[in-house]
Amino acid sequence: MLKLFEYNWQVRNEWFNWCEQADEHELTKERTGGMGSILYTLYHIVDVEYSWISGLQGREPQYVQFEDCADVRKLREYAARCRAEIAPFIHGWKDDLETNVLTDQNNEGEWENFSYGEIMRHVIAHEIHHIGQLSIWSREIGKKPVTANLIRRGLFKEEIKAEGKHSL
Numbered sequence: 001m002l003k004l005f006e007y008n009w010q011v012r013n014e015w016f017n018w019c020e021q022a023d024e025h026e027l028t029k030e031r032t033g034g035m036g037s038i039l040y041t042l043y044h045i046v047d048v049e050y051s052w053i054s055g056l057q058g059r060e061p062q063y064v065q066f067e068d069c070a071d072v073r074k075l076r077e078y079a080a081r082c083r084a085e086i087a088p089f090i091h092g093w094k095d096d097l098e099t100n101v102l103t104d105q106n107n108e109g110e111w112e113n114f115s116y117g118e119i120m121r122h123v124i125a126h127e128i129h130h131i132g133q134l135s136i137w138s139r140e141i142g143k144k145p146v147t148a149n150l151i152r153r154g155l156f157k158e159e160i161k162a163e164g165k166h167s168l
Contacts, residue, residue, distance in 0.1 A: 001120055003155050005090050008127045014146040019072045026141050034133035043075055045127050050082035052119050055102055057089050
């Protein structure tokens with residue numbers, strides 16, 4: 001699971017770099033689908049990850065409203081702060097946490113139980129889903145999207161060195 005979080009963080013940073021090269025109007029323009037705009041979608045990705053993982057840590061997250069980080073630099077800084085707060089938990093994940101239960105109140109005021117493993121996987125899949133939306137919007141404005149490939153990102157170099165080379 002750690003490698004998929006690292007993948008998401010790497011792709012997210014590449015999207016921040018992409019945003020720095022895009023027209024600000026295009027980043028905030030209301031779009032069809034997703035969370036409405038490119039920049040707000042990136043904020044939403046950070047917000048959801050931070051919220052759920054903070055809950056797993058038993059902490060109340062220190063949110064920043066979108067309006068307070070509605071430019072690329074500020075949003076990148078907010079994302080880095082959130083990641084710094086949750087990364088130790090993610091790096092310290094142990095299989096025995098898998099079935100721990102988090103009780104959370106939904107938007108209708110009802111209480112629901114989720115396993116920690118389910119939440120971790122939800123957070124991973126959530127970001128991947130929204131990155132797909134960003135890729136579509138990127139193409140709509142005539143820009144090449146960030147690659148979603150997991151391969152060739154260098155995330156598994158240490159495992160390859162430890163195992164040796166194998167050919168197909």
